[in-house]
Amino acid sequence: MHNRVFIVDDDRLTCNLLKTIVEPIFKQVEIFQHPLEFLTLALNSEDIILLDLMMPEMDGIEVIRHLAQQNCPASLMLISGYDSGVLHSAETLALSCGLNVTKTFTKPINTNVLTDLLTTLSDEQTKREFSGTHNDEFKQDTFEFIPTEKDLRDAIDNKQLVLYYQPQINMETQCIHGAEALIRWLHPEFGIVPPDKFIALAERTGLIEQVTEVVIQSAISQSVQWQNVDKAIRLSINISAQNINSLKLPEQLKMLVKQYELDPSLIVLELTESTLMDSEVTSLDILTRLRLKGFQLSIDDFGTGYSSLSQLHKIPFTELKIDQSFVANMKKEHESKAIVETCIMLAHKLNMEVVAEGVEDKQTWDLLLAEGCDIAQGYYIAKPMPVNEFDKWQCERELLMHSGVSKVKDSILHYY
Ligand code: C2E
Ligand code: CA
Ligand code: CA
Secondary structure, three states: OOOEEEEEOOOHHHHHHHHHHHOOOOOEEEEEOOHHHHOOOOOOOOOEEEEEOOOOOOOHHHHHHHHHHOOOOOEEEEEEOOOHHHHHHHHHHHHHOOOEEEEEEEOOOOHHHHHHHHHHHHHHHHHHHHHHHHOHHHOOOOOOOOOOHHHHHHHHHOOOEEEEEEEEEEOOOOOEEEEEEEEEEEEOOOEEEOHHHOHHHHHHHOOHHHHHHHHHHHHHHHHHHHHHOOOOOEEEEEOOOHHHHOOOHHHHHHHHHHHHOOOHHHEEEEEEHHHHHOOHHHHHHHHHHHHHOOOEEEEEEEOOOOOHHHHHHHOOOOEEEEOHHHHHHOOOOHHHHHHHHHHHHHHHHOOOEEEEEOOOOHHHHHHHHHOOOOEEEOOOOOOOEOHHHHHHHHHHHHHHHHOOOOOOOHHHHOOO
Protein backbone atom coordinates (compact mmCIF):
# COMPACT_ATOMS: atom_id res chain seq x y z
CA MET A 1 0.00 0.00 0.00
CA HIS A 2 1.30 3.45 -0.89
CA ASN A 3 0.44 6.81 0.56
CA ARG A 4 -2.25 8.67 -1.31
CA VAL A 5 -2.73 12.32 -0.48
CA PHE A 6 -6.16 13.96 -0.76
CA ILE A 7 -6.48 17.72 -0.78
CA VAL A 8 -10.00 18.79 0.16
CA ASP A 9 -10.44 22.54 -0.26
CA ASP A 10 -12.94 24.59 -2.28
CA ASP A 11 -10.27 27.14 -3.18
CA ARG A 12 -8.53 26.16 -6.43
CA LEU A 13 -5.46 28.30 -5.84
CA THR A 14 -4.79 26.72 -2.43
CA CYS A 15 -5.33 23.26 -3.95
CA ASN A 16 -2.77 23.93 -6.66
CA LEU A 17 -0.26 25.33 -4.19
CA LEU A 18 -0.64 22.30 -1.93
CA LYS A 19 -0.29 19.96 -4.90
CA THR A 20 3.06 21.51 -5.85
CA ILE A 21 4.31 20.86 -2.30
CA VAL A 22 2.99 17.30 -2.04
CA GLU A 23 3.86 15.95 -5.49
CA PRO A 24 7.64 15.78 -5.10
CA ILE A 25 7.13 13.64 -1.97
CA PHE A 26 4.10 11.49 -2.80
CA LYS A 27 3.18 10.37 -6.31
CA GLN A 28 -0.55 9.99 -5.82
CA VAL A 29 -2.23 13.32 -5.14
CA GLU A 30 -5.90 14.04 -5.73
CA ILE A 31 -7.76 17.30 -5.39
CA PHE A 32 -11.37 17.53 -4.24
CA GLN A 33 -13.08 20.88 -4.38
CA HIS A 34 -16.35 19.17 -3.42
CA PRO A 35 -16.23 17.31 -0.09
CA LEU A 36 -19.27 15.15 -0.95
CA GLU A 37 -17.32 13.51 -3.76
CA PHE A 38 -14.37 12.94 -1.46
CA LEU A 39 -16.54 11.19 1.12
CA THR A 40 -17.44 8.41 -1.32
CA LEU A 41 -13.83 7.09 -1.22
CA ALA A 42 -12.69 4.08 0.83
CA LEU A 43 -9.68 5.31 2.82
CA ASN A 44 -6.93 3.34 4.50
CA SER A 45 -4.39 4.04 7.25
CA GLU A 46 -1.65 5.00 4.78
CA ASP A 47 -3.75 7.81 3.28
CA ILE A 48 -3.21 11.47 4.13
CA ILE A 49 -5.99 14.07 4.05
CA LEU A 50 -5.38 17.81 3.93
CA LEU A 51 -8.78 19.21 4.91
CA ASP A 52 -9.89 22.83 4.82
CA LEU A 53 -12.45 23.65 7.53
CA MET A 54 -14.23 26.41 5.67
CA MET A 55 -16.05 25.20 2.56
CA PRO A 56 -19.42 26.50 1.32
CA GLU A 57 -20.87 23.14 0.31
CA MET A 58 -20.14 21.29 3.54
CA ASP A 59 -17.92 22.62 6.33
CA GLY A 60 -14.92 20.77 7.72
CA ILE A 61 -16.71 19.80 10.94
CA GLU A 62 -19.37 17.95 8.94
CA VAL A 63 -16.61 16.20 6.99
CA ILE A 64 -14.96 15.24 10.30
CA ARG A 65 -18.27 13.79 11.52
CA HIS A 66 -18.64 11.71 8.35
CA LEU A 67 -15.04 10.47 8.55
CA ALA A 68 -15.60 9.49 12.19
CA GLN A 69 -18.76 7.55 11.24
CA GLN A 70 -16.70 5.63 8.67
CA ASN A 71 -13.97 4.98 11.31
CA CYS A 72 -11.53 6.58 8.89
CA PRO A 73 -7.94 5.48 9.77
CA ALA A 74 -6.16 8.05 7.53
CA SER A 75 -3.83 10.80 8.79
CA LEU A 76 -5.74 14.04 8.94
CA MET A 77 -4.26 17.54 8.64
CA LEU A 78 -6.66 20.40 9.31
CA ILE A 79 -6.34 23.77 7.63
CA SER A 80 -8.19 26.95 8.46
CA GLY A 81 -8.17 30.62 7.58
CA TYR A 82 -9.78 31.28 10.97
CA ASP A 83 -7.86 31.85 14.19
CA SER A 84 -6.00 29.05 15.92
CA GLY A 85 -8.80 28.80 18.55
CA VAL A 86 -11.27 27.46 15.93
CA LEU A 87 -8.63 25.12 14.61
CA HIS A 88 -7.85 23.84 18.10
CA SER A 89 -11.56 23.13 18.79
CA ALA A 90 -11.86 21.25 15.49
CA GLU A 91 -8.72 19.25 16.34
CA THR A 92 -10.07 18.40 19.81
CA LEU A 93 -13.36 17.31 18.27
CA ALA A 94 -11.66 15.14 15.63
CA LEU A 95 -9.38 13.51 18.22
CA SER A 96 -12.27 12.81 20.56
CA CYS A 97 -14.11 11.12 17.64
CA GLY A 98 -11.09 8.79 17.30
CA LEU A 99 -9.63 10.36 14.15
CA ASN A 100 -5.88 10.47 13.62
CA VAL A 101 -5.06 14.21 13.48
CA THR A 102 -1.37 14.68 12.71
CA LYS A 103 -1.19 18.46 12.38
CA THR A 104 -3.17 21.69 12.09
CA PHE A 105 -2.28 24.64 9.87
CA THR A 106 -3.55 28.20 9.83
CA LYS A 107 -3.59 29.95 6.44
CA PRO A 108 -1.27 31.12 4.96
CA ILE A 109 0.21 27.64 5.32
CA ASN A 110 3.81 27.41 6.48
CA THR A 111 5.06 25.40 3.49
CA ASN A 112 8.38 24.46 5.16
CA VAL A 113 6.58 22.84 8.09
CA LEU A 114 4.24 21.00 5.74
CA THR A 115 7.11 19.76 3.57
CA ASP A 116 9.02 18.50 6.64
CA LEU A 117 5.99 16.71 7.99
CA LEU A 118 5.16 15.01 4.67
CA THR A 119 8.79 13.95 4.27
CA THR A 120 8.72 12.39 7.76
CA LEU A 121 5.50 10.52 6.95
CA SER A 122 7.01 9.27 3.70
CA ASP A 123 10.19 8.09 5.51
CA GLU A 124 8.12 6.32 8.12
CA GLN A 125 6.22 4.46 5.44
CA THR A 126 9.44 3.39 3.75
CA LYS A 127 10.73 2.08 7.10
CA ARG A 128 7.50 0.15 7.71
CA GLU A 129 7.69 -1.44 4.27
CA PHE A 130 11.32 -2.36 4.84
CA SER A 131 10.70 -3.97 8.20
CA GLY A 132 7.66 -5.75 6.74
CA THR A 133 9.78 -7.55 4.16
CA HIS A 134 12.96 -8.13 6.15
CA ASN A 135 11.99 -8.25 9.78
CA ASP A 136 8.93 -10.43 10.06
CA GLU A 137 10.08 -12.31 13.17
CA PHE A 138 9.93 -9.08 15.19
CA LYS A 139 6.33 -8.39 14.46
CA GLN A 140 4.66 -8.28 17.86
CA ASP A 141 1.30 -9.90 18.30
CA THR A 142 -1.12 -7.28 19.48
CA PHE A 143 -2.36 -9.24 22.47
CA GLU A 144 -3.53 -6.83 25.11
CA PHE A 145 -3.59 -7.69 28.78
CA ILE A 146 -7.09 -6.92 30.05
CA PRO A 147 -7.08 -7.75 33.75
CA THR A 148 -10.13 -9.17 35.51
CA GLU A 149 -11.25 -8.46 39.05
CA LYS A 150 -9.71 -11.77 40.13
CA ASP A 151 -6.37 -10.91 38.51
CA LEU A 152 -6.29 -7.65 40.45
CA ARG A 153 -7.35 -9.29 43.70
CA ASP A 154 -4.51 -11.83 43.26
CA ALA A 155 -2.08 -9.01 42.50
CA ILE A 156 -2.99 -7.31 45.79
CA ASP A 157 -2.68 -10.59 47.73
CA ASN A 158 0.64 -11.46 46.08
CA LYS A 159 2.08 -8.00 46.69
CA GLN A 160 2.58 -7.28 42.99
CA LEU A 161 1.52 -3.63 43.35
CA VAL A 162 4.51 -1.36 43.93
CA LEU A 163 5.23 2.36 43.89
CA TYR A 164 7.46 4.22 41.48
CA TYR A 165 8.62 7.70 42.44
CA GLN A 166 8.86 10.73 40.18
CA PRO A 167 10.81 13.71 41.54
CA GLN A 168 9.42 17.22 41.82
CA ILE A 169 11.94 20.06 41.69
CA ASN A 170 11.78 23.52 43.24
CA MET A 171 12.31 25.65 40.13
CA GLU A 172 14.04 28.51 41.89
CA THR A 173 16.53 26.58 44.03
CA GLN A 174 16.62 23.48 41.78
CA CYS A 175 16.55 21.38 44.94
CA ILE A 176 14.31 18.38 45.23
CA HIS A 177 10.93 19.43 46.58
CA GLY A 178 9.22 16.06 46.75
CA ALA A 179 8.08 13.07 44.75
CA GLU A 180 4.83 11.69 43.37
CA ALA A 181 4.14 8.05 44.15
CA LEU A 182 2.76 6.33 41.05
CA ILE A 183 1.50 2.78 41.24
CA ARG A 184 2.76 -0.04 38.99
CA TRP A 185 1.67 -3.67 38.78
CA LEU A 186 4.68 -5.94 38.43
CA HIS A 187 3.06 -8.80 36.58
CA PRO A 188 5.06 -12.05 36.36
CA GLU A 189 3.99 -12.58 32.75
CA PHE A 190 3.18 -9.14 31.32
CA GLY A 191 5.88 -7.09 33.05
CA ILE A 192 5.19 -3.58 34.30
CA VAL A 193 1.49 -2.84 33.94
CA PRO A 194 0.68 0.91 34.10
CA PRO A 195 -2.11 2.29 36.32
CA ASP A 196 -4.29 3.26 33.37
CA LYS A 197 -4.85 -0.48 32.86
CA PHE A 198 -6.24 -1.25 36.31
CA ILE A 199 -7.24 1.82 38.37
CA ALA A 200 -10.62 2.14 36.61
CA LEU A 201 -11.19 -1.61 37.22
CA ALA A 202 -10.30 -1.14 40.88
CA GLU A 203 -12.76 1.75 41.11
CA ARG A 204 -15.55 -0.20 39.39
CA THR A 205 -15.14 -3.26 41.58
CA GLY A 206 -14.57 -1.51 44.90
CA LEU A 207 -11.01 -2.90 45.08
CA ILE A 208 -9.75 0.69 45.08
CA GLU A 209 -10.03 0.79 48.89
CA GLN A 210 -7.50 -2.03 49.14
CA VAL A 211 -5.32 -0.58 46.39
CA THR A 212 -5.19 2.80 48.13
CA GLU A 213 -4.44 1.07 51.43
CA VAL A 214 -1.41 -0.60 49.80
CA VAL A 215 -0.34 2.76 48.34
CA ILE A 216 -0.69 4.63 51.62
CA GLN A 217 1.13 1.92 53.60
CA SER A 218 4.04 1.74 51.15
CA ALA A 219 4.27 5.52 50.76
CA ILE A 220 4.29 6.17 54.48
CA SER A 221 6.84 3.47 55.22
CA GLN A 222 9.04 4.84 52.41
CA SER A 223 8.68 8.37 53.79
CA VAL A 224 9.82 7.14 57.19
CA GLN A 225 12.88 5.47 55.67
CA TRP A 226 13.81 8.74 53.99
CA GLN A 227 13.10 10.67 57.19
CA ASN A 228 15.42 8.31 59.09
CA VAL A 229 18.32 9.17 56.80
CA ASP A 230 17.58 12.89 57.08
CA LYS A 231 15.92 13.15 53.71
CA ALA A 232 12.59 14.75 54.41
CA ILE A 233 10.99 14.16 51.02
CA ARG A 234 7.42 15.31 50.62
CA LEU A 235 5.44 12.48 49.09
CA SER A 236 2.32 12.93 46.95
CA ILE A 237 -0.25 10.14 46.77
CA ASN A 238 -3.16 9.84 44.31
CA ILE A 239 -6.57 9.42 45.91
CA SER A 240 -9.69 8.17 44.10
CA ALA A 241 -13.28 9.36 44.51
CA GLN A 242 -14.35 6.32 46.54
CA ASN A 243 -11.49 6.88 48.97
CA ILE A 244 -12.81 10.23 50.03
CA ASN A 245 -16.29 8.83 50.44
CA SER A 246 -14.95 6.74 53.26
CA LEU A 247 -15.27 8.74 56.43
CA LYS A 248 -12.55 6.53 57.97
CA LEU A 249 -9.78 7.89 55.75
CA PRO A 250 -8.63 10.80 57.98
CA GLU A 251 -8.47 8.52 61.07
CA GLN A 252 -6.64 5.74 59.17
CA LEU A 253 -4.06 8.19 57.89
CA LYS A 254 -3.66 9.83 61.26
CA MET A 255 -3.12 6.46 62.96
CA LEU A 256 -0.47 5.49 60.41
CA VAL A 257 1.55 8.69 60.71
CA LYS A 258 1.33 8.45 64.48
CA GLN A 259 2.45 4.81 64.47
CA TYR A 260 5.41 5.64 62.21
CA GLU A 261 6.12 9.01 63.88
CA LEU A 262 5.97 10.78 60.56
CA ASP A 263 5.33 14.49 60.11
CA PRO A 264 1.89 14.55 58.33
CA SER A 265 2.84 17.68 56.38
CA LEU A 266 5.21 15.44 54.38
CA ILE A 267 2.18 13.70 52.87
CA VAL A 268 0.26 15.36 50.05
CA LEU A 269 -3.04 13.89 48.90
CA GLU A 270 -3.73 14.51 45.22
CA LEU A 271 -7.35 14.70 44.15
CA THR A 272 -8.71 15.39 40.70
CA GLU A 273 -11.58 17.76 40.11
CA SER A 274 -13.84 14.94 38.94
CA THR A 275 -13.13 13.16 42.23
CA LEU A 276 -14.61 16.13 44.01
CA MET A 277 -17.77 16.34 41.95
CA ASP A 278 -19.42 13.39 43.71
CA SER A 279 -20.93 13.89 47.15
CA GLU A 280 -19.66 17.33 47.92
CA VAL A 281 -20.63 17.43 51.58
CA THR A 282 -18.83 14.22 52.53
CA SER A 283 -15.70 15.20 50.65
CA LEU A 284 -15.70 18.65 52.22
CA ASP A 285 -15.99 17.05 55.68
CA ILE A 286 -13.16 14.57 55.00
CA LEU A 287 -10.84 17.00 53.28
CA THR A 288 -11.21 19.66 55.96
CA ARG A 289 -10.43 17.05 58.64
CA LEU A 290 -7.38 15.91 56.70
CA ARG A 291 -6.08 19.48 56.63
CA LEU A 292 -6.77 19.86 60.34
CA LYS A 293 -4.65 16.75 60.96
CA GLY A 294 -1.76 18.36 59.09
CA PHE A 295 -1.89 16.63 55.67
CA GLN A 296 -1.52 18.67 52.52
CA LEU A 297 -4.08 18.67 49.73
CA SER A 298 -3.38 19.07 46.04
CA ILE A 299 -5.86 19.61 43.21
CA ASP A 300 -4.58 17.43 40.36
CA ASP A 301 -5.11 17.81 36.57
CA PHE A 302 -6.33 21.34 37.22
CA GLY A 303 -8.21 22.88 34.32
CA THR A 304 -9.71 19.70 32.91
CA GLY A 305 -12.72 19.44 35.23
CA TYR A 306 -15.84 21.52 35.35
CA SER A 307 -16.01 23.10 38.75
CA SER A 308 -12.49 24.39 39.23
CA LEU A 309 -13.14 27.80 40.66
CA SER A 310 -15.90 26.98 43.12
CA GLN A 311 -13.93 23.95 44.37
CA LEU A 312 -10.84 26.04 44.89
CA HIS A 313 -12.79 28.44 46.98
CA LYS A 314 -14.46 25.81 49.20
CA ILE A 315 -11.76 23.23 49.78
CA PRO A 316 -8.59 24.09 51.67
CA PHE A 317 -6.09 23.05 48.98
CA THR A 318 -2.42 23.80 49.56
CA GLU A 319 -1.23 23.01 46.04
CA LEU A 320 -2.48 23.25 42.45
CA LYS A 321 -1.19 20.91 39.74
CA ILE A 322 -1.65 22.28 36.26
CA ASP A 323 -2.84 19.59 33.89
CA GLN A 324 -0.03 18.28 31.71
CA SER A 325 -1.92 18.87 28.46
CA PHE A 326 -1.56 22.64 28.97
CA VAL A 327 2.07 22.36 30.01
CA ALA A 328 2.95 20.15 27.04
CA ASN A 329 1.37 22.57 24.57
CA MET A 330 2.47 25.87 26.09
CA LYS A 331 5.53 26.28 23.89
CA LYS A 332 3.54 25.96 20.67
CA GLU A 333 0.08 27.28 21.52
CA HIS A 334 -0.46 30.66 22.98
CA GLU A 335 -3.86 29.60 24.39
CA SER A 336 -2.22 26.84 26.51
CA LYS A 337 0.47 29.26 27.63
CA ALA A 338 -2.20 31.76 28.67
CA ILE A 339 -3.99 29.04 30.68
CA VAL A 340 -0.74 28.06 32.43
CA GLU A 341 0.03 31.69 33.28
CA THR A 342 -3.49 32.21 34.65
CA CYS A 343 -3.28 29.03 36.77
CA ILE A 344 0.00 30.22 38.28
CA MET A 345 -1.42 33.65 39.09
CA LEU A 346 -4.64 32.19 40.50
CA ALA A 347 -2.84 29.71 42.73
CA HIS A 348 -0.49 32.37 44.08
CA LYS A 349 -3.37 34.72 44.83
CA LEU A 350 -5.00 31.90 46.77
CA ASN A 351 -1.77 31.16 48.65
CA MET A 352 -1.20 27.83 46.98
CA GLU A 353 1.97 26.37 45.51
CA VAL A 354 1.87 25.50 41.81
CA VAL A 355 3.23 22.31 40.26
CA ALA A 356 3.59 22.00 36.50
CA GLU A 357 3.59 18.37 35.46
CA GLY A 358 4.54 16.96 32.07
CA VAL A 359 7.62 19.19 31.71
CA GLU A 360 9.41 17.45 28.86
CA ASP A 361 12.05 19.92 27.67
CA LYS A 362 14.20 22.90 28.55
CA GLN A 363 12.07 25.33 26.56
CA THR A 364 9.01 24.47 28.68
CA TRP A 365 11.11 24.65 31.87
CA ASP A 366 12.33 28.14 30.91
CA LEU A 367 8.83 29.38 30.10
CA LEU A 368 7.50 28.10 33.42
CA LEU A 369 10.40 29.62 35.34
CA ALA A 370 9.77 33.00 33.71
CA GLU A 371 6.12 32.78 34.75
CA GLY A 372 7.05 32.12 38.39
CA CYS A 373 5.93 28.49 38.59
CA ASP A 374 7.10 26.96 41.90
CA ILE A 375 7.61 23.27 41.19
CA ALA A 376 8.25 21.19 38.08
CA GLN A 377 7.72 17.49 37.41
CA GLY A 378 8.24 15.66 34.15
CA TYR A 379 10.45 13.57 31.88
CA TYR A 380 12.85 16.51 31.42
CA ILE A 381 13.81 16.03 35.06
CA ALA A 382 13.25 12.28 35.44
CA LYS A 383 10.74 9.56 34.71
CA PRO A 384 9.00 7.70 37.55
CA MET A 385 11.55 5.24 39.03
CA PRO A 386 11.62 2.34 41.48
CA VAL A 387 12.90 3.42 44.87
CA ASN A 388 16.51 2.23 44.47
CA GLU A 389 16.87 4.15 41.20
CA PHE A 390 15.23 7.18 42.75
CA ASP A 391 17.75 7.17 45.63
CA LYS A 392 20.63 6.78 43.17
CA TRP A 393 19.28 9.61 41.02
CA GLN A 394 19.04 11.82 44.06
CA CYS A 395 22.61 11.06 45.24
CA GLU A 396 24.08 11.74 41.79
CA ARG A 397 22.14 14.96 41.53
CA GLU A 398 23.27 16.16 44.95
CA LEU A 399 26.88 15.46 44.02
CA LEU A 400 26.49 17.55 40.89
CA MET A 401 24.78 20.37 42.78
CA HIS A 402 27.55 20.43 45.42
CA SER A 403 30.23 20.39 42.78
CA GLY A 404 29.29 24.00 42.13
CA VAL A 405 26.97 23.60 39.18
CA SER A 406 24.12 25.77 40.34
CA LYS A 407 22.40 26.97 37.20
CA VAL A 408 19.98 24.92 35.15
CA LYS A 409 22.15 22.54 33.21
CA ASP A 410 20.92 19.67 31.13
CA SER A 411 23.42 17.47 32.95
CA ILE A 412 21.59 18.00 36.22
CA LEU A 413 18.04 18.11 35.07
CA HIS A 414 18.01 15.75 32.16
CA TYR A 415 18.15 12.22 33.44
CA TYR A 416 16.67 9.06 32.05
P1 C2E B 1 -1.50 11.58 37.17
O1 C2E B 1 -1.81 11.61 38.62
O2 C2E B 1 -1.86 12.77 36.38
O3 C2E B 1 0.04 11.22 37.05
C1 C2E B 1 0.91 11.78 36.12
C2 C2E B 1 1.14 10.83 34.96
O4 C2E B 1 1.94 11.51 34.00
C3 C2E B 1 1.93 9.61 35.36
O5 C2E B 1 1.47 8.54 34.53
C4 C2E B 1 3.35 9.97 34.96
O6 C2E B 1 4.18 8.87 34.68
C5 C2E B 1 3.10 10.77 33.71
N1 C2E B 1 4.16 11.74 33.42
C6 C2E B 1 5.02 12.32 34.26
N2 C2E B 1 5.83 13.18 33.64
C7 C2E B 1 5.49 13.15 32.34
C8 C2E B 1 5.97 13.82 31.18
O7 C2E B 1 6.89 14.63 31.20
N3 C2E B 1 5.34 13.53 30.01
C9 C2E B 1 4.31 12.64 29.93
N4 C2E B 1 3.77 12.41 28.75
N5 C2E B 1 3.82 11.98 31.01
C10 C2E B 1 4.42 12.25 32.20
P2 C2E B 1 1.16 7.12 35.17
O8 C2E B 1 2.15 6.77 36.22
O9 C2E B 1 0.96 6.17 34.03
O10 C2E B 1 -0.20 7.37 35.90
C11 C2E B 1 -1.38 7.63 35.19
C12 C2E B 1 -2.51 7.97 36.12
O11 C2E B 1 -2.89 6.85 36.93
C13 C2E B 1 -2.14 9.06 37.12
O12 C2E B 1 -2.23 10.32 36.47
C14 C2E B 1 -3.20 8.84 38.18
O13 C2E B 1 -4.42 9.44 37.82
C15 C2E B 1 -3.37 7.33 38.17
N6 C2E B 1 -2.59 6.75 39.28
C16 C2E B 1 -1.27 6.50 39.36
N7 C2E B 1 -0.95 5.97 40.56
C17 C2E B 1 -2.11 5.92 41.27
C18 C2E B 1 -2.45 5.46 42.60
O14 C2E B 1 -1.61 5.05 43.41
N8 C2E B 1 -3.77 5.57 42.95
C19 C2E B 1 -4.73 6.06 42.11
N9 C2E B 1 -6.01 6.12 42.55
N10 C2E B 1 -4.45 6.49 40.86
C20 C2E B 1 -3.15 6.41 40.46
CA1 CA C 1 -1.35 12.81 40.30
CA1 CA D 1 -1.98 14.95 36.92
